Amino acid sequence: MDKGKLIDFTQRLVRQASPSSQEGAVTQIAVDEMNRLGFDRVWVDENGSAVGVVEGANPGPTLLFDAHTDTVGIAPGSIWTRNPLRAEIEGPYIYGRGVADMKSALAAMVHASGSVDKSKLAGRVVVSASVMEEVYEGGALKTVMDEARPDFVVIGEASELNLVRGGRGRAEVHLETIGRPSHSSSPHLGINAIHLMMKVIEAVDNIQMGEHPLLGPGVLALTDILSEPYPAYSVIPARCKATYDRRLLPGETVEGVLADITTLPELKDINFSAKIAEEEHQAYTGKVLKAYKFFPAWELEENHPFVQKALSGLRAAGLDPDLRAYRFCTNAAYSIGVAGVSTIGFGPGAESDAHMVDERIRLDDLEKAAMGYKGIIETVCTSPASTSTMTLRKF
Numbered sequence: 001m002d003k004g005k006l007i008d009f010t011q012r013l014v015r016q017a018s019p020s021s022q023e024g025a026v027t028q029i030a031v032d033e034m035n036r037l038g039f040d041r042v043w044v045d046e047n048g049s050a051v052g053v054v055e056g057a058n059p060g061p062t063l064l065f066d067a068h069t070d071t072v073g074i075a076p077g078s079i080w081t082r083n084p085l086r087a088e089i090e091g092p093y094i095y096g097r098g099v100a101d102m103k104s105a106l107a108a109m110v111h112a113s114g115s116v117d118k119s120k121l122a123g124r125v126v127v128s129a130s131v132m133e134e135v136y137e138g139g140a141l142k143t144v145m146d147e148a149r150p151d152f153v154v155i156g157e158a159s160e161l162n163l164v165r166g167g168r169g170r171a172e173v174h175l176e177t178i179g180r181p182s183h184s185s186s187p188h189l190g191i192n193a194i195h196l197m198m199k200v201i202e203a204v205d206n207i208q209m210g211e212h213p214l215l216g217p218g219v220l221a222l223t224d225i226l227s228e229p230y231p232a233y234s235v236i237p238a239r240c241k242a243t244y245d246r247r248l249l250p251g252e253t254v255e256g257v258l259a260d261i262t263t264l265p266e267l268k269d270i271n272f273s274a275k276i277a278e279e280e281h282q283a284y285t286g287k288v289l290k291a292y293k294f295f296p297a298w299e300l301e302e303n304h305p306f307v308q309k310a311l312s313g314l315r316a317a318g319l320d321p322d323l324r325a326y327r328f329c330t331n332a333a334y335s336i337g338v339a340g341v342s343t344i345g346f347g348p349g350a351e352s353d354a355h356m357v358d359e360r361i362r363l364d365d366l367e368k369a370a371m372g373y374k375g376i377i378e379t380v381c382t383s384p385a386s387t388s389t390m391t392l393r394k395f
């Protein structure tokens with residue numbers, strides 16, 4: 001692997017702005033690089049994700065690496081000390097929007113996959129530069145996985161070069177209270193939906209969340225509230241909506257999350273509903289993705305063969321990873337949480353680097369990530385057949 005070319009590719013990715021649903025140009029940069037590195041097949045799917053395949057000479061598993069190409073924007077009023085689109089290198093760091101979340105991971109995956117010895121590879125490696133993760137985790141990855149049918153998935157979100165074997169999920173819960181409108185000069189004739197919602201919020205905020213040894217606590221956080229009509233001129237509002245962000249632990253289901261709220265005894269006389277939010281997102285290709293905003297938590301056992309193989313691959317690459325979990329929600333919520341395909345996380349940078357002012361990554365970590373991805377490929381994409389052939393040759 002050529003470190004200079006890896007850094008150059010990372011810089012080209014960062015210099016092309018790619019907020020969600022505007023990833024077209026950065027997709028093209030990924031496609032061109034995969035072609036330049038001799039990937040066997042490269043295509044852009046209906047959502048605009050770039051997908052590249054490296055075919056091994058021997059039969060074996062399909063290993064999918066996923067990195068999303070979209071980034072969050074630059075918050076108004078946030079003061080960067082560097083131009084977020086210039087990919088400046090200063091000291092040991094490269095700076096820019098998306099460099100940690102997660103264009104350096106994408107660059108490392110593409111270069112690692114493009115540098116493997118295909119004659120020794122059993123199975124195939126697929127790299128997915130997927131769109132729209134920041135607005136809809138797993139939505140674009142589903143399309144990639146339907147086509148690539150992977151046996152194993154590696155999500156490249158920042159893990160400080162540690163191996164991630166679990167992640168909290170996320171749900172967006174919409175609550176709505178229904179009152180009765182009246183003129184506000186006679187409020188006793190109506191039922192104020194805001195007052196109802198205040199009772200609902202008080203009860204919901206007291207729901208005890210579970211705790212998981214690896215993933216930490218579940219979360220139920222009130223994020224917005226809106227009454228109808230708004231503004232209400234001399235009207236007692238008949239409806240009030242509130243949104244809760246719920247961070248999920250393994251085993252939590254839609255039914256369970258909603259029942260925690262709807263079965264609260266103190267709310268049995270209040271007219272309200274609770275449901276999972278739904279949303280539509282249009283990709284830059286025009287394709288519309290319908291998001292049902294429930295993204296399950298996930299966990300792979302420490303002794304799972306994929307975790308152990310990936311660990312030995314990372315160690316063979318000279319790394320010393322811990323086992324960890326993602327506290328935020330990633331595309332793994334789909335790959336393992338919904339599709340049930342064994343998934344791990346491994347990437348350069350820290351979770352706390354994502355979405356930050358002066359987002360940056362260490363150049364050394366970019367290179368180590370690429371070595372780590374290559375190590376994972378070399379331990380996972382080996383077939384029993386090729387191992388026994390090697391043993392026979394030794395004798």
Ligand SMILES: [Zn+2]
Pocket residue numbers: 068101102133157354
């Ligand atoms: Zn990310």
